[in-house]
Amino acid sequence: MARELVAGARRMVALTGAGVSTESGIPDFRGPNGLWTRDPLAERLSRFQSYVDSREVREAAWRARAEHPAWGAEPNAAHRALVELERRGTLRLVVTQNIDRLHQKAGAERVLELHGTMFEAVCLGCGDRRGMREALDRVAAGEADPDCRRCGGILKSATISFGQALDPAVLERARVAVCSCDVLLVAGSSLTVQPAAGLVGLAASSGARVILCNASPTPYDDFAAAVLRGPLGEVLPALASAAAGEEHRP
Ligand code: NAD
DSSP, rough: OOOHHHHOOOOOOOOOOGGGGGGGOOOOSSSSOOOOHOTTTTHHHHHHHHHHHHHHHHHHHHHHTTOOOGOOOOOOOOHHHHHHHHHHHHHEEEEEESSHHHHHTOOOOOOETTTTTEEEEEETOOOOEEHHHHHHHHHTOOOOSSSSSTTTOEEEEOOBBBBBOOOOOOOOOOHHHHOOEEEEEEEEEHHHHEEEEHHHHHHHEEEEEEEEOOOOOOOOGOOSEEEEEEEEEHHHHHHHHTTTTTTOOO
């Protein structure tokens, strides 16, 4: 069923989550080896209000940012399969919850970063935005909690933490895209984070067929026309070859 849907798709949108990058060595949050599964305290670092309120949390967050495995990560077969679908004209847009830019590194040209990017830092006071390298160089030079160079405000990676509002324009673009797609390909997301997860229901109620690729069950499995549980590094290349009308041989 999933192969037929992909082969017939003309306006596909992909919604991706952390599971797409685990095969690149970046842990997800809630999978079996997820950051939160192994260390529940890690959740505190991801809460917006804790970051604003606590210097201790900010210092820990900067240390974690400097050591993030994404800095040295390479895209995997799942990212590359989505690029193939884009180049073939099947896939219109990747809406990603990921902050690691691996879709772009793989060559994807149309990517919407719903939860921002870890490659930039932004001031929560004046909105000044700069490359993350500058902030991390300051951390490496001994500043445990670098502040905004322009106004002295709290500096934060340009990612959306829990409890922090998404950019309304970015969310609106995602909503418009899923409302007008014929197939929504969901990959590597537990679909427990709103409003991202709600895009699945929105797509289904707008008439899209949903293909859900995730190792573990999600609250949206019942919305899906097809559910695939295998590893994304195998599942997505197989779907990309379906779009090309080929037999997939791993
Ligand atoms: P999540 O951790 O809640 O869920 C990931 C899902 O992917 C899990 O259900 C897991 O079973 C599945 N999965 C993991 N590896 C897989 C594989 N190889 N094949 C098939 N399925 C696999 O992730 P989420 O839903 O994206 O929500 C987490 C939030 O944390 C997001 O907001 C995201 O921004 C952020 N996050 C991003 C990254 C990243 O950029 N790589 C990493 C961790 C967390």
